[in-house]
Amino acid sequence: MEYFKMNNGVEMPMAGIGVFMMSPQEAEDSVASALESGVRMIDTANGYMNESGTGRGIRKSGVAREDIFLVTKLWPTVYEKETAIDETLARLGTDYIDLLFLHQPTDNWREGYKNIEKAYKEGKVKAIGLSNFPEDLLQEAIDTMEIKPQMVQVEAHPYFPQTELKKMLAETGMGLMAWYPLGHGDKTLMAQPVFTELAEKYGKSNAQIILRWHIQSGDVIFPGSKNPAHIRDNFDIFDFKLTDEDMAKIAEVDNGRRYYEASPELIAQYAKMELQPDL
């Protein structure tokens, strides 16, 4: 495993698993299977409504809490709620979160940030992040907040490697967690000839080549999967290294395509989306 060291000294594994679009039971099974395969970083969110299942998966695996790096995200409708973080901890069945994000840049994000800063000072949260924030708001957080954010979480994959944002992150010492690292399973992306060619060269799968490219680009990855064989493969990327020439060939796949576009209307909808009970 390789680790990313944050600007506050906290280290996180560079590969883990995400549980977006999984039912609580699926999240439980996926998390338990991942931990049994050696994965030690898990990404969930209030908004996925599977934090309880994630917590059950952790306990089912028998892996000690202190050996796991647990990431979750506050949803906008609870940014201002004083008990939001305690309720998140209760759903997960833990007394601290390794990395807590604000999930979306809704108008009330500054109040949400104060809430997670307070939890950070109380030791309930070990690191703070901003997910899906545009660069101007990231800069505002860096300039005005008492505790600077440590991580961003954004869409990133070979079609859209976030080249501009990475320049800003390099200046501030912030790290990047890449969501949709495999293009949300887009077969067209995964079947690009360069990945097939490099998969043959290294005796790996196309997905493993993409994930290794992320690691060497400095991205923390947490691909989603309910398939135990894929979960194991996605983690088995630390025994080979792409050359500079391989990395340059993969860079040519960048075509600026994103799968997700935030619009003001969508952000306004998020601000109103109530969470359902997470059982």
Ligand code: NAD
């Ligand atoms: P992904 O790019 O990780 O792709 C997942 C898809 O790829 C699934 O269909 C899966 O079956 C397939 N897959 C996984 N491993 C494979 C392999 N080895 N070979 C072939 N196919 C494989 O997309 P994702 O799961 O949607 O995103 C990853 C994580 O990012 C999520 O689980 C979630 O935690 C996070 N996320 C965060 C945000 C955000 O707003 N912060 C948004 C979306 C996703």
